[in-house]
Amino acid sequence: MLLEEVYFWTDTVKDWKKIFSVDKYKIVVIDTLRELVNRKKITVYAFVIMPNHLHLVWQMVEENGKEMPHASFNKFTSHQIFQDLKVHHPDILPYFKVSDTERNFRLWQRDPLAILMDTQDKLEQKIDYIHLNPLQERWLLCEKTEDYEWSSARFYETGIDNYDFLTDYRNLL
Known part of the structure; x- marks a missing residue:
């Protein structure tokens, strides 16, 4: 991902576990x-949090120390x-155990999907997709x-803006 470019991003929970069925997560x-937006590291144009994945249309504005936001x-x-899992749900933690040299547990699958939004049509199609995701027959999370x-x-x-961090994508046009 490059700074200043807008991307459609999908992060999937390891093994498609439905960790985001719990609101506190x-x-x-x-x-x-919100923290990354307030610190001017990212701009968020659209998002949806599903039970086992999330989609974002966002822009990396500035590195966060030595790493990308x-x-x-x-x-x-x-x-x-x-x-939180260690304290309140230790029985769930083993589902995220990995034998990596760099960590013991992994929440997000490796290699999230990042698609450059280089046309208005592509951008609007992905934002529609994000917003329609909860209505899919597989989920039926709302009407x-x-x-x-x-x-x-x-x-x-x-x-x-109930979240106080969104930027209207039409400001890009």
């Missing part, structure tokens, strides 16, 4: 995005969620896109 994602995002969300709390759809339908 969705809040970790929201809080981490997406690496900081993955590292911080993993750390926070594993800290209308703007009813799903863990998405930017309500922002685009009503102009209300």
Whole structure:
């Protein structure tokens, strides 16, 4: 990923475990995005948090120390969620055990999907995809896109940013 470019990003939980069925872990994602936006490391144009994955349309603005903001995002969300699992749900933790030299547990699958948004059509198609994701037959998490709390759809339908970190993609055009 390059700084200043807009990407459609998919992060999938290891083995498709539905860790984000628990709202407190969705809040970790929201809080981490807000922190990175407030520190001017990223710009978030659209998002959805699904039970076992998330999609973002975002832009890396500035490195976070020596690493790209997406690496900081993955590292911080993993750390926070594993800290909570250790204390409150130790029986769940073994599902995330790995035998890597660099870590004992892995929340996110390796190699997230990152697609450069180099045309307006592609950008709008991916944002529609993000907002429609909770309505898919496989999930049926809501009846209308703007009813799903863990998405930017309500922002685009009503102009209300309940998360206080979204930027309207139309500002890019």
